[in-house]
Each structure stands twice: as structure tokens, then as C-alpha cells.
Amino acid sequence: MKLDLEQLAHLAGQIRRDVVRMISAAGSGHPGGALGAAEIFAALYGHEMHHSADNITDPGRDRFFLSNGHICAAWYSVLARVGYLEPAELGSLRKMGSRLQGHPSREKWPEVVESSSGPLGQGLSVANGLALANTLSGDRGRVYCLVGDGELQEGIIWEAILSASHYGLADVTLIVSDNDLQIDGAVSSVKGIQPLGAKFNSFGWHAVEIDGHDTEALIGAFAEARAEKSRPTAVIAETVMGRGVSFMENLAKWHGACPSADETAAALEELGAAPGYTDYPPLQEVIR
Amino acid sequence: MTFTSPTGIRNGFGQALVELGRTNPDVVALTADLADPTRVRRFAEKFPDRFFQMGISENDMIGTAAGLALGGKIPFATTFAIFGTSLANQPVRLHLGYNHFNVKLVCSHGGVTVGPDGATHQAFEDLALMRLIPGLTVVAPCDANEAYKATLAIAEYDGPVYMRVGRIDTPIVTAAESPFTLGKANVLRDGDDLALFCVGSMVPTSLEAADVLADRGINCRVVNVHTLKPLDEKAVLDATRACGAVVTAEEHSVLGGLGSAVAEVLCCLAPAPVEMVGVNDTFGESGEPDEILSKYGLTSEAIVDAALRAVSRKGSAG
Structure with missing residues (x-):
């Protein structure tokens, strides 16, 4: 799937509307990080990754791991928009019996959620292991892993960062949604992790620092990662928590808060939803 | 391969892993800076492409093993019992438990017989910790011959396993022809x-x-x-x-x-x-x-x- 920049912008907008409606309907969830990662999901699934909803288990496909599992509303949305589930199912988020668990569950949706996530820091190790397996098997798919910047306070992630450079896993791309916010406040005040670019470079990675809401820059960074043949790449994507909903932007409280009915209506209006908007329209109505 | 005189239970594992290296190309092994004590060294020497030294990073080792399993491999991840089950409990719960990845966590130095190393290295609770994780098979062979058979059996079994093997020389009480079936006492x-x-x-x-x-x-x-x-x-x-x-x-x-x-x-x-x-x-x-x-x-x-x-x-x- 190779959407153009205008289509990707529409897709990101749709992801944001879905995220607000899904979390509002669920009564709980994590809107802030999900809204901030809309362009990252759009660029990955709408342009960068080789994948097809019609051939989910194609052994040559690119693979994706959401390590910061709490922002899964955005992931479920993009998956719906590119054909992995009926958009109407998005309304089941966090409900009993749903495949769309509060944190991504391999048990509930093994074809798509390759590894459950939620406990932070776990995703990159799995991505590395899959890249090693691919090398042994001769499969050439690339492996993507998305983490939050606060998540980089977990020790295991640095173990995995060392492993990826030690084994020269050039097929691994780590995307850091760098919004400088976590539950207890600014990452820099809770326990600072900057400068990330210098850290990744000094750990033997190829670091690319970009605006995480600029899909063209994201596509460019992913192309750089593809061209890199000896080192893993870290795409440090500067993002804004709550992006697109002015009253949520840059506020840590929206990490895990549910908007009220009034807030939901205001957010949807700001995100460009038509008055009376109630459904999850299919992709064709979004990608003009 | 039959052991007849007292030896470490771990030696049966090490022998069987080499055998698996010969017979099953999907078997891979990992260790966290403990290749000799866990007895994966011989596998590492014979099958270097299928051996992953993870350094002193038990959590990352379990996650990496999970990814290898996802990619169709049969990973044997090895360390000491206290580190594999206690230090790395979270990724074990997530990947061997909830994700049910086909990872075999094989830990030496279970129990008290680590001896002079003292309390920090003695695992009295590894079996309990692993038994609490839904879907995990927990095995502890009684001698090197049984460890050999158990290793082949858990490789054959498609699912996550914790296996504890001992360090010190202990008597041989089973024979090559003694039966061994997972789950059957x-x-x-x-x-x-x-x-x-x-x-x-x-x-x-x-x-x-x-x-x-x-x-x-x-x-x-x-x-x-x-x-x-x-x-x-x-x-x-x-x-x-x-x-x-x-x-x-x-x-x-x-x-x-x-x-x-x-x-x-x-x-x-x-x-x-x-x-x-x-x-x-x-x-x-x-x-x-x-x-x-x-x-x-x-x-x-x-x-x-x-x-x-x-x-x-x-x-x-x-």
C-alpha cells in the first residue's frame, strides 16, 4: 500500500477520530499517546511496510510490534482502515469478548497481534529475536517496533538496544514516539533520557531525528533505515501527546483519561468530523 | 548416550542439546553469559550460527527467544534458575505464559546445591514461580539420563517449558531404557x-x-x-x-x-x-x-x- 501524502494526512485524521470515539465509547483508555502517534501509524501501514490484509501470514511480510501497548487504539484503528478488521468492530475496544483488548493480546488476536504488550520495554527484544530468526531462515521482511520515550526508562530496552547493535540487525527499525510526557509529568523531570540521538548513535545505532507528525519526514526516515545495511535504525519522532485535540495537547493527564461526552464532541469537531458523525466509515470514504 | 556414574543433571541436557543440533535444524540456543555452567558450550561450538550469546541480560534473552520462536525456531534459553525465573519473571510470564511462545527455559543451579555461592544464588522458589504461570510445562529431571530424555521430549513438544537441572554430581537412578513421557510420573x-x-x-x-x-x-x-x-x-x-x-x-x-x-x-x-x-x-x-x-x-x-x-x-x- 503506497498512499500519497494527502491520503496519509486523511488517514491520520481518521485514526484520530477513531481513537477519540473508541476510548469515549469504552469509557477508559489511553488517548494521549495514541493521538500523538497517528502519523507514525499512517506512514507505517499506509506507505512503508510491505503487508497485506489479504495475506496476513505472508512469510515475506514486514512485521510490526507495538511495545507501548497502551496506545493500541491508534493501532487498531489503522488496522481497520487498511482492512484487517471491519471498522465497526472498533467499537468493541476494551469490552468483554473483544479481540481489541485494553492492551494488545496475541491470545485474543494471534493473526495480527504477534506479541502481547503492555508491560513496557518488552517489544524490542522480540523484534530482535524475529530478525535473528529471519536471518537464519532467509526471510527478508523488515521488523518495526514502536516505543514511547518514557518507556526508555525501562532497563530491558537498553539490553535490547545493545543486542540489536551487537548482532548488526539492520532489518530492525525502532520508532520512538518522543513526546516528553509520562504519567507523572515531563520525562525530563521524572527521569531524563535525552539526548536520544546521541545515545542511539553511541550505542551503535543509526539515529534519525524527525518531526513525528510530518509523514514525508517519516517516509524519508524509513527509507534511510532501509538503505542502512549494517546497523539498526532508531527513528526518533518528536510528537505531541494528544495532538489534534487542543485541550489534550501536551498534558500528561491525557495519558490515560477518558473524555466526557462534551469533550468527545468538542474533540471530534476539532478533528473534522461532520456534525452527527456516529459511525466508523470504511477506508474508501477517507482515502479520496 | 548413557550416564552410569554420578554426574550433574545438567550434563544430560548439554549432551541432548548437541544431539538436537544434529537432528533438528530449528533448534537454537541462547545464554546470558553462562555457556559453560548451563552446558550449552558444546552446542555453541558445534552450531555457532544457531547460538546467541546475550550477555548478562536475562530479560532481553527471554524476549529474544520469544522472537526466535515467533520466527519458527525452537529456542533453548539458559541461565541459572534464580535469574531465569525470578529476575526475568516478567518476560517469562508475558512470552512463555501469555503469548505461549514455544520457548524452552532451561535453568541450571536450581535448589540449594549452588552451595558456597550463598542465598542470592540458591533457587528454592523457581518451581513455584513457574508453576503459577498458566500454560507453562514445568519439568525437573532426576538424573543426567532423564535430563537427556527430557530435553529431547521438550523439543518435540510444541509449547513453553521450564526445565530445572542440577549442578552438582548426583547419582544415576534411571537407565537409557527407562520410560520418559512428559506429564507421566x-x-x-x-x-x-x-x-x-x-x-x-x-x-x-x-x-x-x-x-x-x-x-x-x-x-x-x-x-x-x-x-x-x-x-x-x-x-x-x-x-x-x-x-x-x-x-x-x-x-x-x-x-x-x-x-x-x-x-x-x-x-x-x-x-x-x-x-x-x-x-x-x-x-x-x-x-x-x-x-x-x-x-x-x-x-x-x-x-x-x-x-x-x-x-x-x-x-x-x-
Whole structure:
């Protein structure tokens, strides 16, 4: 799937509307990080990754791991928009019996959620292991892993960062949604992790620092990662928590808060939803 | 390959892993800076492309093994029991448990016999921690021959496994032709006075105790419960119903291991007097393995005493 920049912008907008409606309907969830990662999901699934909803288990496909599992509303949305589930199912988020668990569950949706996530820091190790397996098997798919910047306070992630450079896993791309916010406040005040670019470079990675809401820059960074043949790449994507909903932007409280009915209506209006908007329209109505 | 004289249980694992390297191209191995003590060194030398040295990073090792399993490999991840089950408990719970990835976590240095290293390195709780994780198979072979067979069996089994293997030389009590089926306990000695359930390094100790008890007119049915989970409930019930009194013996805390597993079944289905031989909810200390086993009551004498208590309680309210 190779959407153009205008289509990707529409897709990101749709992801944001879905995220607000899904979390509002669920009564709980994590809107802030999900809204901030809309362009990252759009660029990955709408342009960068080789994948097809019609051939989910194609052994040559690119693979994706959401390590910061709490922002899964955005992931479920993009998956719906590119054909992995009926958009109407998005309304089941966090409900009993749903495949769309509060944190991504391999048990509930093994074809798509390759590894459950939620406990932070776990995703990159799995991505590395899959890249090693691919090398042994001769499969050439690339492996993507998305983490939050606060998540980089977990020790295991640095173990995995060392492993990826030690084994020269050039097929691994780590995307850091760098919004400088976590539950207890600014990452820099809770326990600072900057400068990330210098850290990744000094750990033997190829670091690319970009605006995480600029899909063209994201596509460019992913192309750089593809061209890199000896080192893993870290795409440090500067993002804004709550992006697109002015009253949520840059506020840590929206990490895990549910908007009220009034807030939901205001957010949807700001995100460009038509008055009376109630459904999850299919992709064709979004990608003009 | 058959072991005939006392050797570390881990040596059966190391031998079998090399055999698996020859016969199954999907088998890969990982270690966290413990290639020699866990006995994966020979596999690493013979199959360097399928060996991953992860450094002192047990959490990352488990996650990497999960990714390898996702990619169709059969990873054997190795470290010491205390690190694999306690330090790395979260990724084990997530990947071997919830994700149910086909990872075999094989840990040496289970139990007290790490000896002089002291309490930080002695794993009295590894079996309990692993038994609590849904869907995980938990195995503790009793000697090097059984470890060899168990290693081949868990490679064949498509699912996550924790296997504990011991460090120090322990007697060989099974033979090459002895049966081994995952999940099926083996009766090593028949008797109808006392059911003696044992696991791992305490199997030879239990057989010794059974000899002493026989001299006193108490015939033990010694049952080697090499697979702690899923527990062979039928074997537990059959032996208990035939004997009417029970002793459990494990190089492990009495909380959460074999004693608990047996009691959980019996209290519901076949109440009988149960005496547990194991570590009584405490940490260990430095000392030679035999000194520690003696101080913490993991001896044939302790089993004999427990057996006499259990038999004397027969027919009482418990």
C-alpha cells in the first residue's frame, strides 16, 4: 500500500477520530499517546511496510510490534482502515469478548497481534529475536517496533538496544514516539533520557531525528533505515501527546483519561468530523 | 548416550542439546553469559550460527527467544534458575505464559546445591514461580539420563517449558531404557505402605530412604514426578489410595512446589496424611552442598522421619 501524502494526512485524521470515539465509547483508555502517534501509524501501514490484509501470514511480510501497548487504539484503528478488521468492530475496544483488548493480546488476536504488550520495554527484544530468526531462515521482511520515550526508562530496552547493535540487525527499525510526557509529568523531570540521538548513535545505532507528525519526514526516515545495511535504525519522532485535540495537547493527564461526552464532541469537531458523525466509515470514504 | 556414574543433571541436557543440533535444524540456543555452567558450550561450538550469546541480560534473552520462536525456531534459553525465573519473571510470564511462545527455559543451579555461592544464588522458589504461570510445562529431571530424555521430549513438544537441572554430581537412578513421557510420573519402586512422591535431585535421596524404611517394614511406592505441571494426578491418586499416607520430597521450598501440587490434588479428591520434605520458607546460606542439604533437612534421614510421622497418622483425622 503506497498512499500519497494527502491520503496519509486523511488517514491520520481518521485514526484520530477513531481513537477519540473508541476510548469515549469504552469509557477508559489511553488517548494521549495514541493521538500523538497517528502519523507514525499512517506512514507505517499506509506507505512503508510491505503487508497485506489479504495475506496476513505472508512469510515475506514486514512485521510490526507495538511495545507501548497502551496506545493500541491508534493501532487498531489503522488496522481497520487498511482492512484487517471491519471498522465497526472498533467499537468493541476494551469490552468483554473483544479481540481489541485494553492492551494488545496475541491470545485474543494471534493473526495480527504477534506479541502481547503492555508491560513496557518488552517489544524490542522480540523484534530482535524475529530478525535473528529471519536471518537464519532467509526471510527478508523488515521488523518495526514502536516505543514511547518514557518507556526508555525501562532497563530491558537498553539490553535490547545493545543486542540489536551487537548482532548488526539492520532489518530492525525502532520508532520512538518522543513526546516528553509520562504519567507523572515531563520525562525530563521524572527521569531524563535525552539526548536520544546521541545515545542511539553511541550505542551503535543509526539515529534519525524527525518531526513525528510530518509523514514525508517519516517516509524519508524509513527509507534511510532501509538503505542502512549494517546497523539498526532508531527513528526518533518528536510528537505531541494528544495532538489534534487542543485541550489534550501536551498534558500528561491525557495519558490515560477518558473524555466526557462534551469533550468527545468538542474533540471530534476539532478533528473534522461532520456534525452527527456516529459511525466508523470504511477506508474508501477517507482515502479520496 | 548413557550416564552410569554420578554426574550433574545438567550434563544430560548439554549432551541432548548437541544431539538436537544434529537432528533438528530449528533448534537454537541462547545464554546470558553462562555457556559453560548451563552446558550449552558444546552446542555453541558445534552450531555457532544457531547460538546467541546475550550477555548478562536475562530479560532481553527471554524476549529474544520469544522472537526466535515467533520466527519458527525452537529456542533453548539458559541461565541459572534464580535469574531465569525470578529476575526475568516478567518476560517469562508475558512470552512463555501469555503469548505461549514455544520457548524452552532451561535453568541450571536450581535448589540449594549452588552451595558456597550463598542465598542470592540458591533457587528454592523457581518451581513455584513457574508453576503459577498458566500454560507453562514445568519439568525437573532426576538424573543426567532423564535430563537427556527430557530435553529431547521438550523439543518435540510444541509449547513453553521450564526445565530445572542440577549442578552438582548426583547419582544415576534411571537407565537409557527407562520410560520418559512428559506429564507421566514414573513409579520407581512399588509398595503399599507409603506413597513417596519426589522430584529432581531428591529422587535418589528418596530411593535411599525407601531402602531404610523397607528394613523397618514400611514399603514405599516411590513416584518420580519429573513433570510438576501438568501434574500426573492419576499417579498421585493411585499411589495415595493404595498406600494411605504420603511424603513429598523436593530440593525446593515446601511452598508452591511438589508438596503443594500433591496436596492441592489430595485435599480435594483423596484426603490423606501428607508430610512435606523441603525448605521451610527460608533463605539459604553459604556452605558445601551436603552441609546445606543437611541443615535444611533435605536428607534421606529427614524423609525417613517424615515417613514415620505420615504412617503414624494413618486413619487419624489428619
